[in-house]
Amino acid sequence: MGELVDLTDGERTALEKLEERQRPLRRGAVLLRENEACNELFVLRKGLMMSYVLLDDGSRQILRFLFPGDMLGVSSAIYREAPETLAALSDCVVSPFDRAALAEIMREHPRLSALVLVYSQIERVALTDRLAALGRTSAKARVAALLLELRNRLRATDRSIANVFALGLTQEEVGDATGLTAVHVNRMLRQLAEDGLITRGSGRVTLEDEHALARAANYVNRYEGLDLGWLPQPRS
Amino acid sequence: MGELVDLTDGERTALEKLEERQRPLRRGAVLLRENEACNELFVLRKGLMMSYVLLDDGSRQILRFLFPGDMLGVSSAIYREAPETLAALSDCVVSPFDRAALAEIMREHPRLSALVLVYSQIERVALTDRLAALGRTSAKARVAALLLELRNRLRATDRSIANVFALGLTQEEVGDATGLTAVHVNRMLRQLAEDGLITRGSGRVTLEDEHALARAANYVNRYEGLDLGWLPQPRS
DNA sequence: CGACCGGTTGATGACGATCAATCTAAGTGG
DNA sequence: CCACTTAGATTGATCGTCATCAACCGGTCG
The missing domain is CATH 2.60.120.10 (Jelly Rolls)
Structure with a gap:
């Protein structure tokens, strides 16, 4: 916090x-x-x-x-x-x-309760992003969004992570997160690679064109753009 | 509250x-x-x-x-x-x-802030239900879940509502909520009617077999089953 | 009356699921 | 050290659900 x-x-x-x-x-x-x-x-x-x-x-x-x-x-x-x-x-x-x-x-601690609410709302908005992704975007866009989200969240705790990172998930897990089958996740990863947006090797993914990826994925980083100036003052 | x-x-x-x-x-x-x-x-x-x-x-x-x-x-x-x-x-x-x-x-008011958090979490869980519905359930199940959710939320403010209620949404709006097209929503409503789960007429929907509908839809009412005994005591 | 919105139905096609086979790398036990 | 097992990745072939396109209907409103 x-x-x-x-x-x-x-x-x-x-x-x-x-x-x-x-x-x-x-x-x-x-x-x-x-x-x-x-x-x-x-x-x-x-x-x-x-x-x-x-x-x-x-x-x-x-x-x-x-x-x-x-x-x-x-x-x-x-x-x-x-x-x-x-x-x-x-x-x-x-x-x-x-x-x-x-x-x-x-x-x-009123301000800490406010922060718990803030994190709960950030999570809520991230969930609505995924809801919109599952409801209205293509398989490729969903996988791309997941890659971006994972990289950004991993970087939040490990600033050394740049565009290369260990996925840490099986393709089946990626599928269960994006509403796809493992087989189709595989094809989408391959397509993203063919499009030059990512490269892959031994469990690692490299985001080759982050900007194009974010565009293809409709991705917004919800940990940015906050406005918390109005939160209650701390009591102690 | x-x-x-x-x-x-x-x-x-x-x-x-x-x-x-x-x-x-x-x-x-x-x-x-x-x-x-x-x-x-x-x-x-x-x-x-x-x-x-x-x-x-x-x-x-x-x-x-x-x-x-x-x-x-x-x-x-x-x-x-x-x-x-x-x-x-x-x-x-x-x-x-x-x-x-x-x-x-x-x-x-610490307890009111807790309640704001509680409502935020109820909403979060309802969103995850819909996320799972969009990711992993059929078009028919999603429409059924929406009907149940709408009826239950309407009843919360108007106890006179039983199994008949005015939808208040166009089929296009139902589609935009469930990740479907208006055309397909129409077919799903018709199928639900053919299955004997609902009947329709002049903007109104009747849930004919609420239990079977809930089963088909994987539906859980997230405004029930709460446990709030641990919330902070009110200060005044 | 004509325009328009929303609902309904049919025909066709695409996206992603399913089924199946193969391949690779990492264990594991002998 | 090697045979064997296993989890996961990869690829191909086929199928089904749902999108898309199109037409038509009925009610409402200007």
Whole structure:
């Protein structure tokens, strides 16, 4: 959260309290399963995770990829049963904390509650972008948008990442995120390569023409263009 | 918000302050256009609205339908430019209020800020349901899910609504919400009718077999099953 | 009355799913 | 160290869902 505003000491210690405990997760581990009860939330400290739902025909829709610094399970916390599954895509570290700790922050730190709302809204807008992508854009555009989104989110925690990055996903996972089959994802990646927009090799992707890619994908980086000057003042 | 918790007098008056002003909107009117700046938020008092985005090929994706009691423009408030357009589907009344008024509430009423977050998360989960629908379900299921969602949200403000209700949308609008063409929406409605799941007539739809419809649509009512016992206590 | 909007129906075609086979690289056990 | 297994990537052939194009109908409004 320190990236959006300058935190006070009081706010910083309140947030650090959420990260007191740590729990490691193996690649593939499920942190929380759809329809299970859960009184905890989490902060992702390291690694890449995803949230998804399974439909009753067995197909999977990946809803979101989760990166270090993201708060996990907010939506599960307000329901008796979790609406989505949280699973690790790589070895991860998470910090669990109680719902009461979030309540405490909302009581004592108005600006932090505002920031929780802000992140929730950023996520909401990113979801609507993907909704529009699934509803109204071609398979190629959806894959291109996913590549751009992944690269930008990875770069947020690792500034050394430029145009080359490790995908960290199987083509089946890309398909489950974009509403396509693994076979068609493969063809789309190949087409993007043939168009000169990307190059691929040994699990790595290079964005060769980021601008053209963003145009083809209708992509907007939703972590930019914020206006937070109006947030409530910190109490301490 | 009073439907989720018992509000204190202090909370109630704080919320009433948001509804001091009123602005009527004609059917078709645009309250806020994508990429425009906006320092205001709104509460929808009466009528049906929608939010949508236009893609550069001219196609439209409807992101969400808005019902009385909904807070509008939260996502626009945190960006310099609105990420989506807000438009009236029927004659409406909205109450505009300043971003500062929201900040004030977050400073003085921790439980109300928690409830704003809760509504934001309910909306988020509803969006992920639609994301999964667009990514992984058939045209028929998507239309069925939209019918159920509309009926349930309409009933929340008008308890007299049972299984018959006025759609209030053109088939083109249904298509823009479900990622289909108007022509195909028409065929899906006809198929649902042939299957005995609905009947139609003069702008009205009757859900003949709500249970089978919900099963065909993978539908979950996200305004139920909440667990809010852990929210912060009201300060006044 | 004519124009227009929205709904309805038919004919055709494209995009992406499905099924199937092959290939490669990374393990794993003997 | 090598045979064997396995997960994932790749490619081809075929099929189905939904888009597109086009025509027509009915109601409403200027």
